[in-house]
Amino acid sequence: GQVFRIEDYRPTDYIISHTRLDFILSPHETVVTAELDIQRRASTPAGTPLVLDGDELECVSVEIDGESLPEAAFEATPQKLTLHEPPSKAKFTLRIVTRLDPSSNSTLMGLYLSSGVYCTQCEPEGFRRITYFLDRPDVLSIYTVRVEAPEQTAPVLLANGNMIESGKLDGGKHYAVWHDPFPKPSYLFALVAGDLGMLRDEFVTSSGHKVDLGIYVEHGKESRATYAMDALKRSMKWDEEVYGLEYDLDVFNIVAVSDFNMGAMENKGLNIFNDKYVLADETTATDADFANIEAIIAHEYFHNWTGNRITCRDWFQLCLKEGLTVFRDHEFSADQRSRAVKRIAEVRTLRAHQFPEDQGPLAHPVRPRRYREINNFYTSTVYEKGSEVVRMIRTILGPDKFREGMDLYIQRHDGDAATIEDFIKVFEEVSGTDLSQFSLWYHQAGTPNVAISASYDPAKQTFTLDIEQSVPPTPSETRKRPMHIPLAFGLIGPDGGDIKPSATDGATVANGVIHIKKRKHTVHFHGIASRPVLSINRGFSAPVTIAMEQSAEDLLFLARKDSDLFGRWQALSLLFTEALVQAFRAVRGQKTPVFDEGLIRAAGEIAADTALEPAFRALALTLPSEADIARDIGANIDPAAIHIAREALLKAIAASNAEGFAEIFDAMNLEGPFRPDADSAGQRALRNTLLDYLSVADGNADRAATQYRTASNMTDKSAALAILAHRFAEDQRSADALADFERKFGSDPLVMDKWYQIQATIPGTAAVDRVKALTQHKGFSLSNPNRVRALIGSYSSMNQTGFHQEDGSGYRFFAETILQIDKGNPQLAARLATAMRSWRSLEPVRREAAREALTIIATSKNVSTDLRDIIERTLA
Ligand code: B3K
Numbered sequence: 001g002q003v004f005r006i007e008d009y010r011p012t013d014y015i016i017s018h019t020r021l022d023f024i025l026s027p028h029e030t031v032v033t034a035e036l037d038i039q040r041r042a043s044t045p046a047g048t049p050l051v052l053d054g055d056e057l058e059c060v061s062v063e064i065d066g067e068s069l070p071e072a073a074f075e076a077t078p079q080k081l082t083l084h085e086p087p088s089k090a091k092f093t094l095r096i097v098t099r100l101d102p103s104s105n106s107t108l109m110g111l112y113l114s115s116g117v118y119c120t121q122c123e124p125e126g127f128r129r130i131t132y133f134l135d136r137p138d139v140l141s142i143y144t145v146r147v148e149a150p151e152q153t154a155p156v157l158l159a160n161g162n163m164i165e166s167g168k169l170d171g172g173k174h175y176a177v178w179h180d181p182f183p184k185p186s187y188l189f190a191l192v193a194g195d196l197g198m199l200r201d202e203f204v205t206s207s208g209h210k211v212d213l214g215i216y217v218e219h220g221k222e223s224r225a226t227y228a229m230d231a232l233k234r235s236m237k238w239d240e241e242v243y244g245l246e247y248d249l250d251v252f253n254i255v256a257v258s259d260f261n262m263g264a265m266e267n268k269g270l271n272i273f274n275d276k277y278v279l280a281d282e283t284t285a286t287d288a289d290f291a292n293i294e295a296i297i298a299h300e301y302f303h304n305w306t307g308n309r310i311t312c313r314d315w316f317q318l319c320l321k322e323g324l325t326v327f328r329d330h331e332f333s334a335d336q337r338s339r340a341v342k343r344i345a346e347v348r349t350l351r352a353h354q355f356p357e358d359q360g361p362l363a364h365p366v367r368p369r370r371y372r373e374i375n376n377f378y379t380s381t382v383y384e385k386g387s388e389v390v391r392m393i394r395t396i397l398g399p400d401k402f403r404e405g406m407d408l409y410i411q412r413h414d415g416d417a418a419t420i421e422d423f424i425k426v427f428e429e430v431s432g433t434d435l436s437q438f439s440l441w442y443h444q445a446g447t448p449n450v451a452i453s454a455s456y457d458p459a460k461q462t463f464t465l466d467i468e469q470s471v472p473p474t475p476s477e478t479r480k481r482p483m484h485i486p487l488a489f490g491l492i493g494p495d496g497g498d499i500k501p502s503a504t505d506g507a508t509v510a511n512g513v514i515h516i517k518k519r520k521h522t523v524h525f526h527g528i529a530s531r532p533v534l535s536i537n538r539g540f541s542a543p544v545t546i547a548m549e550q551s552a553e554d555l556l557f558l559a560r561k562d563s564d565l566f567g568r569w570q571a572l573s574l575l576f577t578e579a580l581v582q583a584f585r586a587v588r589g590q591k592t593p594v595f596d597e598g599l600i601r602a603a604g605e606i607a608a609d610t611a612l613e614p615a616f617r618a619l620a621l622t623l624p625s626e627a628d629i630a631r632d633i634g635a636n637i638d639p640a641a642i643h644i645a646r647e648a649l650l651k652a653i654a655a656s657n658a659e660g661f662a663e664i665f666d667a668m669n670l671e672g673p674f675r676p677d678a679d680s681a682g683q684r685a686l687r688n689t690l691l692d693y694l695s696v697a698d699g700n701a702d703r704a705a706t707q708y709r710t711a712s713n714m715t716d717k718s719a720a721l722a723i724l725a726h727r728f729a730e731d732q733r734s735a736d737a738l739a740d741f742e743r744k745f746g747s748d749p750l751v752m753d754k755w756y757q758i759q760a761t762i763p764g765t766a767a768v769d770r771v772k773a774l775t776q777h778k779g780f781s782l783s784n785p786n787r788v789r790a791l792i793g794s795y796s797s798m799n800q801t802g803f804h805q806e807d808g809s810g811y812r813f814f815a816e817t818i819l820q821i822d823k824g825n826p827q828l829a830a831r832l833a834t835a836m837r838s839w840r841s842l843e844p845v846r847r848e849a850a851r852e853a854l855t856i857i858a859t860s861k862n863v864s865t866d867l868r869d870i871i872e873r874t875l876a
Pocket residue numbers: 123124262264265266299300303322375378
């Protein structure tokens with residue numbers, strides 16, 4: 001396939017100042033008329049051919065300034081429209097009519113039908129599936145959109161911007177005209193038409209402008225949108241307070257659809273959401289669902305400035321809008337909830353998804369330099385690592401200069417299609433800091449490793465750190481340059497307080513941050529009266545791995561005493577990880593793992609420490625996942641042995657702390673009305689974490705079965721169901737609960753996704769047959785992304801023992817399923833296939849089996865560009 005390279009960027013020859021679209025909607029035959037006001041740039045020679053992008057388009061007619069074009073003047077293929085010799089005048093209007101079949105569009109890109117509702121998804125290159133266009137983000141145009149449809153099947157007609165006209169037509173039809181005054185790239189175009197219910201509200205901006213808010217959902221589900229509406233209003237307020245950014249149109253609409261490739265889409269004034277991230281109430285959604293809704297509603301709303309008002313010059317700059325907007329939504333959630341708990345959750349996600357990506361065959365820089373399929377670059381590197389890079393800029397500059405830089409960015413680039421260089425420049429200008437070395441974070445792939453060894457000299461009262469950074473090689477990038485790594489730290493004295501050194505030398509140390517810039521630094525801290533314990537990378541100030549010999553005693557001290565809550569969690573999780581890796585080695589060597597009593601006791605203490613918020617205690621008690629452990633072991637992975645090792649630690653903690661855990665569990669009063677706020681969610685999280693330990697300690701399903709029966713909210717119900725299904729499959733109450741759940745929620749697909757996921761993640765070799773059987777379940781469909789992710793996605797990424805089977809049956813089933821999905825929805829297939837990216841770290845038998853399965857896909861006929869790109873890079 002074709003490779004796109006950043007160095008090939010050049011501006012277009014023509015611009016499209018205005019775009020008028022007319023849609024006559026019909027399921028099988030929708031007619032789209034596009035009127036494009038085209039201007040030749042002054043620098044473009046007259047007569048330069050105009051080539052517009054298309055994708056599977058059927059061209060009906062082409063006219064220029066009201067005259068239809070002779071055959072010889074243009075060429076229309078499904079993939080492009082070429083005007084061989086456009087008019088030589090500076091401006092002309094091109095009128096193109098295309099015909100679409102939304103009902104047969106299974107890619108969920110362009111215009112498609114989701115449960116009878118017309119909707120669109122254009123980012124990154126879906127607009128070209130609607131009409132021929134210069135479908136790239138640096139072509140900004142003002143859109144006016146007329147939508148016509150039968151009133152009965154589509155009473156709701158929406159597009160971007162404000163509605164300026166509507167009315168009835170003959171034959172039961174009606175129409176609406178929408179106008180968006182802000183020039184925008186085609187990827188932000190959106191249209192929705194259908195029969196939908198609506199939740200209405202309003203928001204008055206800080207300058208007194210009233211905005212009508214609407215959330216459109218399936219009829220009857222309006223009340224399930226109240227939490228999303230509340231999150232929207234809080235987001236609008238937060239962006240005003242924290243960044244001084246106000247909303248800019250009279251309307252802000254959100255539509256929830258049930259067939260959607262990702263979480264949501266930030267179309268100007270008309271966000272379209274996967275209904276999973278809109279609909280929630282206590283009986284159908286878990287606390288995690290509520291938190292996701294809050295974060296994604298905020299994320300899409302924040303894009304209005306970082307993404308829409310300022311967009312990207314080209315898709316290589318994707319992190320310009322995504323990294324920054326993720327950073328903004330992280331900060332929003334941190335302000336709305338508990339900052340430390342939110343940070344721990346972010347770091348867990350980053351380590352679970354971005355680290356393996358960065359350490360495997362799909363590694364790429366936050367700002368990639370080449371791609372074959374841009375859809376495969378909506379990755380956790382671009383999003384999550386991209387956000388970490390913005391966070392580091394703030395750490396380096398401090399909050400005030402950071403805000404100044406953001407203000408300058410908005411002021412200078414409003415209305416632009418900008419680049420990462422533009423972004424970095426504003427921060428350099430406001431702070432007078434040279435960020436050229438820092439910008440390697442955007443250009444150099446791979447997770448840096450920082451090796452640290454510490455020594456204390458009591459005679460000189462000096463504490464010394466020998467620091468060495470290295471960046472491992474990544475595909476097509478073997479030589480790496482040293483990076484600027486800001487490491488927040490603390491030197492902790494015996495009483496737990498931070499010690500302030502009288503002087504430091506060897507690296508810039510400012511505001512509790514060591515700035516590592518060279519390959520090697522030796523940093524001395526002077527005036528240190530007794531040996532301190534080092535708390536390093538506090539708050540996860542840099543997305544790196546740290547290699548440091550720290551005694552179990554020091555780590556236990558940090559877990560108990562660090563003034564940085566994140567540091568406490570990190571120390572404990574390091575201890576767990578070390579214990580688990582050792583246990584894994586024991587299991588591999590046919591020995592019984594043994595665990596340190598101090599660690600087991602520390603778990604009990606943290607559980608009981610009421611000075612700590614429950615959500616933190618829950619996170620601290622959650623052992624690293626099997627995938628986390630695999631990543632830490634790094635090579636020769638045997639998932640079965642990891643599972644045994646992890647279960648052994650869980651049992652050891654449960655057995656020693658059973659009494660204490662039971663007391664806490666029983667004392668937690670969960671009466672009163674359900675509230676989805678962070679505190680209440682934290683209580684439930686702790687209680688459900690303890691429920692798992694207690695079920696292990698008891699060795700029976702009693703507690704889980706009781707909780708399943710009595711739970712009045714989905715968080716507690718699904719937690720109990722997971723314990724029953726995962727630990728007590730033999731117990732009749734497990735099968736009964738699964739059947740009961742299906743009976744209760746069988747007609748609610750979003751809730752049934754939990755049922756699929758819980759069963760897809762039951763560990764053990766029976767998983768492959770179970771998952772196969774579930775693909776035949778009446779509610780399941782390979783064409784709905786949420787169903788596929790709940791069953792196939794969870795199976796392949798969250799069930800290590802069930803997926804990575806020695807005989808390769810898990811991989812073969814996976815490969816066949818992916819090939820089938822690829823026929824209808826290449827994006828979804830490609831995304832799923834990334835579950836195989838770490839295949840090279842498996843032990844030899846599984847590795848070979850994985851290679852065979854990947855080869856089945858690679859050698860199949862008619863594989864999409866999307867899937868082929870992932871598979872070829874994975875195998876390379
Ligand atoms: N910008 C969209 C993602 C579009 C993905 C296209 N494959 C959602 C978001 O990041 O807000």
